[in-house]
Amino acid sequence: MELRAWRVTLELAETFRISREAQDRAEVVQVELRHGHLAGYGEAAPVERYGQSAGSALAYLKEAATLLGDDPWALEEIHARLPDREPAARAAIDAALHDLCGKLASVPVYRLLGLRRAGPPTSWTIGLGDPDEMARKAERQAGRFRRLKLKLGGRDGLDVERVRAVRRVTALPLRVDVNEYWSLEEALDFLPQLARLGVEYCEQPLPAGHPAGAELKRRSPLPIYLDEDCHVLADVAACAKIGHGIVIKLAKSGGLREALRMAAAARALGLGVMVGCMVESGLGIAPAAHMASACDYVDLDGNLLLARDPCPGLELVDGVQLPPLAPGLGVAPA
Numbered sequence: 543m544e545l546r547a548w549r550v551t552l553e554l555a556e557t558f559r560i561s562r563e564a565q566d567r568a569e570v571v572q573v574e575l576r577h578g579h580l581a582g583y584g585e586a587a588p589v590e591r592y593g594q595s596a597g598s599a600l601a602y603l604k605e606a607a608t609l610l611g612d613d614p615w616a617l618e619e620i621h622a623r624l625p626d627r628e629p630a631a632r633a634a635i636d637a638a639l640h641d642l643c644g645k646l647a648s649v650p651v652y653r654l655l656g657l658r659r660a661g662p663p664t665s666w667t668i669g670l671g672d673p674d675e676m677a678r679k680a681e682r683q684a685g686r687f688r689r690l691k692l693k694l695g696g697r698d699g700l701d702v703e704r705v706r707a708v709r710r711v712t713a714l715p716l717r718v719d720v721n722e723y724w725s726l727e728e729a730l731d732f733l734p735q736l737a738r739l740g741v742e743y744c745e746q747p748l749p750a751g752h753p754a755g756a757e758l759k760r761r762s763p764l765p766i767y768l769d770e771d772c773h774v775l776a777d778v779a780a781c782a783k784i785g786h787g788i789v790i791k792l793a794k795s796g797g798l799r800e801a802l803r804m805a806a807a808a809r810a811l812g813l814g815v816m817v818g819c820m821v822e823s824g825l826g827i828a829p830a831a832h833m834a835s836a837c838d839y840v841d842l843d844g845n846l847l848l849a850r851d852p853c854p855g856l857e858l859v860d861g862v863q864l865p866p867l868a869p870g871l872g873v874a875p876a
């Protein structure tokens with residue numbers, strides 16, 4: 543199999559702010575994997591928080607290209623040969639392999655995985671901002687989405703007011719994501735107030751590895767979902783001690799195979815499962831959309847945050863990100 547990779551800059555429709563950063567664009571890397579007359583595609587969304595970039599992903603892919611062999615069905619063997627770093631780049635290879643296998647078998651990837659096409663509705667993410675600004679954004683999306691996710695962690699004493707302001711303008715189910723920016727004291731103060739406002743769950747209130755995780759799980763009136771604390775299968779057991787659910791992202795897990803193992807491990811430990819994303823094109827979101835029916839909660843809006851999605855194909859139907867019916871991922875670079 544022959545691998546080709548290139549860099550793509552994605553422009554966001556508006557600045558996207560979370561606790562640790564603000565973003566106007568995202569650099570991703572797309573790959574093409576050729577096997578005979580067929581081509582499989584995938585996208586890497588490198589995570590800066592973990593020292594990755596488009597440059598480091600491209601360097602990894604150059605090295606990985608020599609290790610792929612010629613059998614796209616040898617998914618486990620290929621993963622075993624790939625060096626265990628740059629998970630976003632590995633996820634792009636994994637996506638391209640699944641795309642190829644689906645095309646070879648003439649079935650969409652969700653069928654290849656034994657899953658249903660439609661998962662739960664995706665949330666729409668509202669970036670961190672003033673309470674009024676967040677409420678206005680919530681109002682604007684009222685008809686289009688069935689769940690909202692609010693970014694919190696402003697460290698300005700206004701996080702509960704942000705949720706209250708949004709709650710005033712919508713009855714939609716709300717989730718919040720703190721991206722590691724609360725202390726234990728803040729979490730214990732804010733979470734009961736958010737529970738009274740009907741918030742469903744809270745993503746990553748404490749910094750990853752915080753020693754009070756188990757105490758917060760015991761005392762929190764809201765389910766805690768772990769994102770920055772949970773990357774791969776080996777992290778899931780420890781997450782059962784400090785949370786009620788895990789957030790799977792392909793850019794952290796290195797692809798669909800590890801993601802589905804994580805979901806199974808989470809179930810065995812009594813944990814809920816959410817699938818999330820980075821700022822990605824439709825090509826990056828597609829593999830996650832194909833596995834969404836294995837999850838309880840879905841946050842796959844990365845391509846919808848873009849000014850223009852260079853890889854259309856996913857359909858937003860009644861708030862659900864539906865993967866195409868075509869063989870493979872059904873989404874390709876334009």
Ligand code: MG
Nearest residue numbers: 719745746769
């Ligand atoms: Mg998160």
